[in-house]
Amino acid sequence: MGKVVLMQGNEACAEGAIAAGMRLYAGYPITPSTEIAEIAAYRLPHVGGMFIQMEDEIASIACAIGASVTGVKAMTATSGPGFSLKQENLGYAMMTEIPLVVVDVQRVGPSSGMPTSPAQGDVMMARWGTHGDHPVIALCPSSVKETYELTIRAFNLSEKYRTPVLLMMDEMIAHLREGVVLPEPGMIEIVNRTSVVDPDPKRPPYQVEPGQLVPAMAPFGAGQRYNITGLVHDESGFPTNSKTAAEKLMNRLMHKISDNYDDIVTHEELGMEDAEIAIFCYGGTMRAALTAMEEAREKGIKCGIFRAITLWPFPEKELEKATRHVRRILVAEHNYGQMVLEVERVVKGRCRVDFIGKYFGAVIAPADIMKRLEESNDGISR
Amino acid sequence: MEYLDDSVNLGRPSSNLIGKYMRTEHLPQIWCAGCSNGIVMRDVVQAIDNLHLDRDKTIIVSGIGCSSRAAGYMDFNTIHTTHGRALAFATGIKLANPRLSVIVIAGDGDIAAIGGNHLIHAARRNVGMTVVIMNNNIYGMTGGQFSPTTPTGAIGTTAPYGALDRTFDILNLAIGAGATYAARGSAFHVPQTIGLIQEGIRHKGFSIIDVVSTCPTYYGRANKSGGAVDMLAWQRDNMVPIAKAAKMSPEELKGKLVLGLLHQSEHPEYTEAYQELIRHIDEVRSHGF
Numbered sequence: 240m241g242k243v244v245l246m247q248g249n250e251a252c253a254e255g256a257i258a259a260g261m262r263l264y265a266g267y268p269i270t271p272s273t274e275i276a277e278i279a280a281y282r283l284p285h286v287g288g289m290f291i292q293m294e295d296e297i298a299s300i301a302c303a304i305g306a307s308v309t310g311v312k313a314m315t316a317t318s319g320p321g322f323s324l325k326q327e328n329l330g331y332a333m334m335t336e337i338p339l340v341v342v343d344v345q346r347v348g349p350s351s352g353m354p355t356s357p358a359q360g361d362v363m364m365a366r367w368g369t370h371g372d373h374p375v376i377a378l379c380p381s382s383v384k385e386t387y388e389l390t391i392r393a394f395n396l397s398e399k400y401r402t403p404v405l406l407m408m409d410e411m412i413a414h415l416r417e418g419v420v421l422p423e424p425g426m427i428e429i430v431n432r433t434s435v436v437d438p439d440p441k442r443p444p445y446q447v448e449p450g451q452l453v454p455a456m457a458p459f460g461a462g463q464r465y466n467i468t469g470l471v472h473d474e475s476g477f478p479t480n481s482k483t484a485a486e487k488l489m490n491r492l493m494h495k496i497s498d499n500y501d502d503i504v505t506h507e508e509l510g511m512e513d514a515e516i517a518i519f520c521y522g523g524t525m526r527a528a529l530t531a532m533e534e535a536r537e538k539g540i541k542c543g544i545f546r547a548i549t550l551w552p553f554p555e556k557e558l559e560k561a562t563r564h565v566r567r568i569l570v571a572e573h574n575y576g577q578m579v580l581e582v583e584r585v586v587k588g589r590c591r592v593d594f595i596g597k598y599f600g601a602v603i604a605p606a607d608i609m610k611r612l613e614e615s616n617d618g619i620s621r
Numbered sequence: 622m623e624y625l626d627d628s629v630n631l632g633r634p635s636s637n638l639i640g641k642y643m644r645t646e647h648l649p650q651i652w653c654a655g656c657s658n659g660i661v662m663r664d665v666v667q668a669i670d671n672l673h674l675d676r677d678k679t680i681i682v683s684g685i686g687c688s689s690r691a692a693g694y695m696d697f698n699t700i701h702t703t704h705g706r707a708l709a710f711a712t713g714i715k716l717a718n719p720r721l722s723v724i725v726i727a728g729d730g731d732i733a734a735i736g737g738n739h740l741i742h743a744a745r746r747n748v749g750m751t752v753v754i755m756n757n758n759i760y761g762m763t764g765g766q767f768s769p770t771t772p773t774g775a776i777g778t779t780a781p782y783g784a785l786d787r788t789f790d791i792l793n794l795a796i797g798a799g800a801t802y803a804a805r806g807s808a809f810h811v812p813q814t815i816g817l818i819q820e821g822i823r824h825k826g827f828s829i830i831d832v833v834s835t836c837p838t839y840y841g842r843a844n845k846s847g848g849a850v851d852m853l854a855w856q857r858d859n860m861v862p863i864a865k866a867a868k869m870s871p872e873e874l875k876g877k878l879v880l881g882l883l884h885q886s887e888h889p890e891y892t893e894a895y896q897e898l899i900r901h902i903d904e905v906r907s908h909g910f
Contacts, residue, residue, distance in 0.1 A: 298709035305713025
């Protein structure tokens with residue numbers, strides 16, 4: 240058992256990344272994620288890693304991808320406006336299957352919005368931000384400790400599935416300081432990509448070997464001279480206009496995530512066993528939901544919480560199962576209504592789905608949720 | 622430095638070079654007949670051969686456009702990235718593994734328009750890499766729109782009445798931003814260009830070689846520049862070696878392009894400076910400060 244340390248969410252992210260093996264961070268200053276870059280700049284040279292402040296958000300993710308191609312674990316962090324700019328190369332990393340962690344500390348948008356105020360308005364951009372169909376893994380922490388753990392998990396998943404993984408933080412957790420007990424270094428599970436050890440020049444670089452989830456990856460410089468392109472490519476890594484090859488590639492990219500849903504998706508349930516009303520939430524909103532649930536239970540309202548930890552893939556199987564017996568789901572999120580659409584999709588009209596959202600910089604308070612929990616059944620429904 | 626003597630190995634015949642360094646199964650390349658990109662690609666490969674670079678440790682990075690397709694034909698570690706971003710990807714590659722030789726092949730639109738910001742800052746940081754620009758004054762891949770290096774008044778499909786925009790000297794920008802090696806070659810001046818690329822690769826820091834190229838299909842037809850041979854002849858007749866240019870008046874140099882090494886200076890290479898920082902921190906910590 241380690242000692243208790245006082246830590247900020249952004250700090251936990253930077254430290255978690257280093258613990259996961261991140262040895263290159265490329266970033267650009269932006270509120271409210273800047274502390275991640277500041278800590279990376281200070282800490283990385285101490286562990287033989289590198290920090291670079293790039294000229295913009297686009298270059299930051301490009302630089303991180305470049306590093307990952309050589310076999311070095313890399314990360315970039317940003318906030319809404321920067322996350323918009325990163326979408327182009329995020330798609331590139333998905334298409335070329337380069338492991339990478341991208342952190343978005345969400346603030347109020349659109350545009351410059353409210354830089355220091357919390358929001359969760361980028362969760363749909365996390366799913367659909369880059370053009371074209373694409374696979375996505377996005378994780379969302381609701382405490383400082385969980386930020387540390389999920390940053391490590393983000394690296395592990397990105398290495399395992401050869402895909403960029405998004406850590407969708409929010410300003411509430413990023414700037415929250417709380418006492419945490421970090422795991423001892425030896426107690427942390429670290430996953431490394433399947434690397435090509437003895438490169439065979441004839442091996443198609445994008446061929447999935449039997450028993451493997453993804454193609455083994457040869458770091459640039461290790462001896463396998465191959466091509467990486469964002470164009471549709473076949474197993475050889477070279478561009479092709481073949482519709483068959485395009486279909487095969489897209490199916491493989493999507494299936495490597497969807498077929499491993501159970502390995503990737505996590506969530507948390509509290510008091511759902513006998514719940515009649517479920518609060519659906521994620522990220523920093525969990526804090527208010529927890530207090531509201533306790534108050535509601537004291538008042539005799541059978542309330543439970545379903546918290547998505549993996550935002551994408553959406554925990555649809557778990558949500559469907561957990562809410563079979565509830566008569567109402569209250570979705571609480573800091574936006575104008577985004578994940579509520581997913582909840583409605585999963586519930587398919589089986590029960591009422593209500594929504595409470597704040598998208599103007601204010602935080603959803605326990606009292607706000609409490610008020611909606613106490614509403615009668617004929618309250619305003621979406 | 623004119624490279625007209627025997628110091629530059631031209632590596633003839635070219636077929637030897639193709640067999641050794643090209644992914645022949647992906648040839649012929651997609652470039653139009655008369656395009657000079659093939660000449661410039663060969664210059665790069667010849668420079669690599671002359672320097673005996675370890676091909677497993679040589680990385681070719683490209684962006685998007687006609688020029689960027691070169692990477693796929695070259696038998697090295699090759700990465701065809703996003704439009705304009707090649708230098709940012711290359712920075713990550715070099716930073717993560719400074720022992721690699723990183724060569725970026727870019728077009729004028731790729732490096733000077735959408736990638737202009739990355740060019741400024743890669744030059745400023747002096748990251749050890751070599752940039753070879755296939756500068757054909759046009760967006761060829763998309764069918765002949767004017768680019769930042771299209772001469773003012775020249776025709777492009779998006780400049781049907783002639784480009785109003787001022788043309789852009791990429792090397793002036795790079796030198797201003799801090800590039801420590803800047804040279805101009807051309808598709809016509811093969812030995813000189815091989816020599817300039819070779820020296821650029823040997824140079825410690827950020828090197829950039831602007832290779833004046835030709836696009837007979839789009840630029841040439843739209844501007845009645847003649848065919849591929851006429852366009853190369855223009856380079857022969859209008860490019861002046863830097864030593865000669867030094868003796869010419871501004872009037873005499875009007876309409877001419879200066880060929881050769883335009884600038885070279887010394888500045889700490891970025892990845893070396895960073896490795897030095899790591900060593901320094903390590904030393905301070907091991908002494909318990």
